Amino acid sequence: MARESRRRSWAEPFKIKVVEPVRMTTREDRRRALDEAGWNTFLLRSREVYIDLLTDSGTSAMSDRQWAGMMIGDEAYAGSENFYHLEQTIQEVYGYPLVVPTHQGRGAEHIISKVLIQPGDVVPGNMYFTTTRLHQELAGGTFADVIIDEAHDPSSEHPFKGDVDLNKVEQLIAKHGADRIPYLSLGVTVNMAGGQPVSLANIKELHGLCSEHGIPIYLDKTRVAENAYFIRDREEGYADKSIADIVHEICSYTEGAWMSGKKDALVNIGGYLALRDQKVFEEASNMVVVYEGLHTYGGLAGRDMEAMAIGIRESVEYDHISARVRQVIYLGEKIASEGVPIVKPVGGHAVFLDARAFLPHVDQDDYPAQRLAAEIYLESGVRTMERGNVSSGRNPQTGENFRPKLELVRITIPRRVYTQSHMDVVAETIWETWDRRSEIKGLDMVFEPTYLRFFQARFRPQE
Ligand code: F0G
Numbered sequence: 009m010a011r012e013s014r015r016r017s018w019a020e021p022f023k024i025k026v027v028e029p030v031r032m033t034t035r036e037d038r039r040r041a042l043d044e045a046g047w048n049t050f051l052l053r054s055r056e057v058y059i060d061l062l063t064d065s066g067t068s069a070m071s072d073r074q075w076a077g078m079m080i081g082d083e084a085y086a087g088s089e090n091f092y093h094l095e096q097t098i099q100e101v102y103g104y105p106l107v108v109p110t111h112q113g114r115g116a117e118h119i120i121s122k123v124l125i126q127p128g129d130v131v132p133g134n135m136y137f138t139t140t141r142l143h144q145e146l147a148g149g150t151f152a153d154v155i156i157d158e159a160h161d162p163s164s165e166h167p168f169k170g171d172v173d174l175n176k177v178e179q180l181i182a183k184h185g186a187d188r189i190p191y192l193s194l195g196v197t198v199n200m201a202g203g204q205p206v207s208l209a210n211i212k213e214l215h216g217l218c219s220e221h222g223i224p225i226y227l228d229k230t231r232v233a234e235n236a237y238f239i240r241d242r243e244e245g246y247a248d249k250s251i252a253d254i255v256h257e258i259c260s261y262t263e264g265a266w267m268s269g270k271k272d273a274l275v276n277i278g279g280y281l282a283l284r285d286q287k288v289f290e291e292a293s294n295m296v297v298v299y300e301g302l303h304t305y306g307g308l309a310g311r312d313m314e315a316m317a318i319g320i321r322e323s324v325e326y327d328h329i330s331a332r333v334r335q336v337i338y339l340g341e342k343i344a345s346e347g348v349p350i351v352k353p354v355g356g357h358a359v360f361l362d363a364r365a366f367l368p369h370v371d372q373d374d375y376p377a378q379r380l381a382a383e384i385y386l387e388s389g390v391r392t393m394e395r396g397n398v399s400s401g402r403n404p405q406t407g408e409n410f411r412p413k414l415e416l417v418r419i420t421i422p423r424r425v426y427t428q429s430h431m432d433v434v435a436e437t438i439w440e441t442w443d444r445r446s447e448i449k450g451l452d453m454v455f456e457p458t459y460l461r462f463f464q465a466r467f468r469p470q471e
Contacts, residue, residue, distance in 0.1 A: 020335075021327040022424060025072060032058050038386050046466025047382045047451055049391050058389030059430050060422070064357045066112075066270035066277060067422035071322060074274065074315040081311025090313040091304040094280070097317040101252065101324060102229070102259045104282035106289040110300050111307030112279040113230060113268025114139040118299060120226065120266055120281055121147040123291045124190045132180055133193035134172050135159060135200050138399055138460055140193065140228060145404075149190075152180055159201040160413040162351040162362040167242045169204035169353075170197055170235070172214050186221040195228040196235035196258060200395060200414065203231070203336075203355020205238035208246070208257060215261040224263035224285075232258055233272045233323045234356030237333045252324040264288065271357065274319035274423055278312050328424075332356075335431065336421050342435040343419075348442045351416060358420040361438070363396060367448055372397050372411045374450025378467060380441070381417045383448055388437040392419045398453075399462040 033041070033056060045051035049062060060067070070078075082089040095107045110116040117140050125131065127148030133140070134155040141151045154176040158164040172194070181189065192214070198204045211225075218225055236254035240246045246254060259265065263285060269278035283289045293303040300307040308316075322328055333356050340354030349365035363377035370376035377396035384392050396415035403410055419434065441448075455466035 019331070020424070020427065021331050022071070030058055031055065033389050035386065038389060042382055042386060046455065047378070047469055048462075048465055048467060049381050049385055049393055050463050051466070052385070052391060056389070057385075057391045059426065059434060060391050061358075061419045061434065062391045062393050064271055064420045064422050065268065066275070067425060068270075068274045068276070068319075069422070069424040070274060070276070070315060070319070071424075073322075074318045077314035077318045078311040081309055081314055083310045085305070086302055087304050088310040088313065090310040090317065094313045094317040094320075097320050098280065098282050101255065101320050102232075102265065102282055103256050104259065104265065104284060106283040106286070108281040108283070108289065108292045108296050108303060109306030109308055109313060110279045110281065110296065112270055112277060113228075113266060114143065114279075115300050115307060116266035116268075116279050116281045117143040118146075119292050119295050120264070120288075121149070122295060123288055124226075125149040126190065129188055129190050130180060130184045131191065131193055132172075132177055132189065134170055134195055134206065135198050136400075137195060137199055137228065138462070140195075142460060144193070151193075152176075154180065154192075155198065155201065159198065159204060162202070162349065162360070162365070162414065162416075165352050167205075167353065168207040168210060168238075169201055170195065170206040171210040172206070174213060174217055177214070177217060181221055181223075186223055189221075189223050191224045191226045191263070192218055193228060194225050194262065195230075197231045197238070197356045199231070199357075200399075201355075202351035202360040202414075202416070203234070203357045204353075205235045205242075205356065207243050208239055208254070209243065211258060211261050225261060227259065227262040227265035228267075229259065229265045229282075230268045230271045231356055233329050234333055236324070237329045238356065250324075251326050251329055255324055269316045269319065271423075272320075272323045273316050274322055275312065275316045278308055278316040280306065332421075332423055335428070338428065339419070339421065339431040339435060342431065343438050346439045346442065348438055351414075358418045360395065360414075361392075361417040361419065362415070363417050364415040366417075366442070366445060367450075369446070370448070370450040372415055373409055374470065375453065375467065376450060377415045377417050379448060379451045379469070382451075382467075382469075384417065384437060384441050387441050388433070390419075390434055390437050392417050394418075394462060398465060401461060 125147040340359040349362040351360040451467040
């Protein structure tokens with residue numbers, strides 16, 4: 009009779025070669041730091057943070073191979089070897105023939121929005137992302153959410169909450185006409201929904217519908233390897249496929265992509281546009297010289313492009329991506345085991361606390377998720393971020409807060425940086441904050457910047 013293995017199924021698939029000390033602080037230190045930072049975790053100094061789970065963006069640990077790659081940076085202004093290595097890697101791993109490097113994801117979003125969008129256009133997408141939507145708006149477009157309804161419900165256990173609702177796309181086409189829809193913006197995974205994946209079945213159907221109407225799909229493939237892991241794990245017919253094959257297949261249904269290399273691609277800085285259409289490529293590579301740098305470096309040092317090329321290959325290795333996603337799931341399940349409300353299922357890059365259910369007594373215009381992120385920091389020095397009413401911003405027509413259905417705190421896990429013991433400390437911190445939830449009040453916003461207010465807004469705690 010087969011005996012069930014007593015061995016846990018995975019551990020971090022690396023050994024630690026270099027360490028960076030982290031520093032604990034006292035509650036008094038943290039209270040002072042919060043007051044100085046206007047109760048916005050983006051405004052804390054890194055030295056005041058014990059475990060930094062603000063973002064998975066640019067916070068990865070690079071491998072020894074990537075560091076070795078940094079030493080062979082070809083810092084020529086034009087035609088750097090590292091650009092050609094990056095281009096070839098993108099061609100092979102993702103299948104897009106044309107590459108325009110940018111300093112990070114939003115550089116690519118800026119350019120692709122300007123190239124594709126005409127004033128008055130409508131851009132459908134599977135939930136907004138902050139910088140993506142802003143660049144679409146700055147180019148004269150209006151974002152329209154076409155994600156399935158389940159994505160807005162933290163308790164729905166739908167396995168692919170990032171899926172697009174094809175009826176919503178059809179309605180948009182009927183209302184505005186396909187010629188007012190320059191492209192469909194498809195995020196994999198969907199950050200603001202909780203790191204939720206999109207299924208390949210949905211991407212194929214969407215591709216069919218969009219092709220009928222001549223609407224290209226452009227992919228935000230910032231976390232495509234994490235999405236591929238979920239497809240392999242959950243979607244019928246993919247259990248025996250490699251992550252690389254699934255990633256390639258996802259991209260094959262799209263006309264182009266933008267990428268923040270700071271996530272999946274395991275680098276501290278970098279991004280690019282990857283394209284098939286020659287005309288779009290020509291316009292983008294002309295525009296990149298205005299805003300980013302020459303079309304063979306796009307704001308990056310040669311060494312950064314080399315590190316990204318190597319990181320792209322590492323990102324589609326099964327051992328890496330499975331340990332990465334399962335570490336996030338481990339944390340999410342541990343937090344939820346004490347009854348703390350989180351977005352289910354746990355996503356690929358972060359655990360999202362449902363601040364609406366955590367602090368039901370705080371009105372959304374008193375920013376419960378913002379306050380909760382600050383309270384978690386106060387508890388133990390763990391830094392997280394708000395993803396709710398502050399991030400969502402105001403309706404430009406009415407001036408009212410959007411009050412999105414999802415009022416979340418994101419506990420984001422950098423790749424290859426923290427161990428399981430760190431995850432345990434984080435879960436214990438959340439439990440302690442949960443135990444005193446009834447005492448936690450809201451915040452008043454005392455400073456509001458014009459763009460992407462969540463980065464720099466300041467608050468005062470309601471006592
Ligand atoms: N698209 C998605 C889905 C993202 O998550 C991000 C960044 C971007 C585009 C923009 O890329 O930062 O390189 O300019 N997300 C970070 C985060 C900031 O914390 O989620 P970028």
